[in-house]
Amino acid sequence: MxxxxxxxxxxxxxxxxxxxxxxxxxxxxxxxxxxxxxxxxxxxxxxxxxxxxxxxxxxxxxxxxxxxxxxxxxxxxxxxxxxxxxxxxxxxxxxxxxxxxxxxxxxxxxxxxxxxxxxxxxxxxRNSFAFKYRKNSYNVSFSNICYLEKDGRKLCIYTMDDKKYQCNMRLKEIWSQLDSEIFGMLNKSVIVNISNVESIAGDNVILQDGKKLYISRNYRKELKKKHFDYLRGIV
Incomplete structure (x- = not known):
């Protein structure tokens, strides 16, 4: 915003x-x-x-x-x-x-x-994430985003339907579009869709498809709270 x-x-x-x-x-x-x-x-x-x-x-x-x-x-x-x-x-x-x-x-x-x-x-x-790559414009709905991963300026967007998109975007620009109640940081490089989190165990966040992502200690408490609030809201 x-x-x-x-x-x-x-x-x-x-x-x-x-x-x-x-x-x-x-x-x-x-x-x-x-x-x-x-x-x-x-x-x-x-x-x-x-x-x-x-x-x-x-x-x-x-x-x-x-x-x-x-x-x-x-x-x-x-x-x-x-x-x-x-x-x-x-x-x-x-x-x-x-x-x-x-x-x-x-x-x-x-x-x-x-x-x-x-x-x-x-x-x-506005329930979607907008970006440009190689002169093409894209809009990916929040519900279809699995997680986002940064590597320097490069951002990779992994979707629920097993697609991968790429663009260049700063972290501040990314968060200006995302809803902080729906998405959470796992570490300095990865942002996950809370609705796709199956569980949080130690240093790992287990996604619904079984994939494991590393979560650092600095972000663990906040993500657990977001995940709990999400589960409480849907049950």
Whole structure:
């Protein structure tokens, strides 16, 4: 989930960064901007796409609402979340197809709630892993991914139907697409689909087809919890 945060108040930006760091979700990737014009120019120059925009309404020169109107001319799918300390703007923001609204002062619970809401929405609308290889584009559904293995820049994607795909992608880029509740790290190189885990025994994760993958001590506790939560949810 790629997020653009824009507010001309540095204290608010620092608050948001602190809350996101506490949440510690590897699927969240964010960048901060201190004015809407800066954000607009950045998107135009780098052709950057964000899934979510968290915008302050009242900013100098270009307001959050003005930026959102420009954004909607080219992007109708990104989620827009507005922040303001003045509740009279609540009705104005919905002219720009607004996803949510946060009233200041900010709190950890408010930010956590809205991030969970956006992540859930994006997860429902995007259940596949997209990548390019040799000028070809691919989309592999989460349910068909068995595990992913990195070797330097190279990423190999092993599927349930015994296919293998390859692309070049950084770990941060990989996690920006994956759902951290469905996938878990086994070691620095391997990410597994929790639904394909049969059991965890010592240093090994046994997949449903009997294949064994090595899990390091650093990731064992977290993966066991994810696996238990998954099993508890389906029984």
């Amino acid at each position: 790629k997020i653009a945060i824009c507010d001309d108040d540095r204290i608010v930006i620092e608050q948001l960064e602190q809350y996101i760091e506490i949440i510690n979700d590897r699927s969240i990737e964010y960048e901060v901007f201190f004015c809407a014009e800066e954000l607009h120019k950045y998107i135009e120059k780098h052709e950057k796409e964000f899934d979510v925009f968290i915008l302050d309404i009242e900013m100098k020169e270009m307001s959050g609402i003005d930026f959102a109107k420009k954004l909607r001319e080219k992007n109708t799918s990104a989620l827009i979340v507005f922040m303001t300390s003045h509740s009279q703007y609540v009705f104005d923001v919905f002219e720009t197809i607004t996803f949510d609204f946060i009233e200041k002062p900010l709190t950890f619970d408010k930010i956590k709630k809205v991030l969970e809401k956006t992540k859930k929405y994006l997860g429902l609308s």
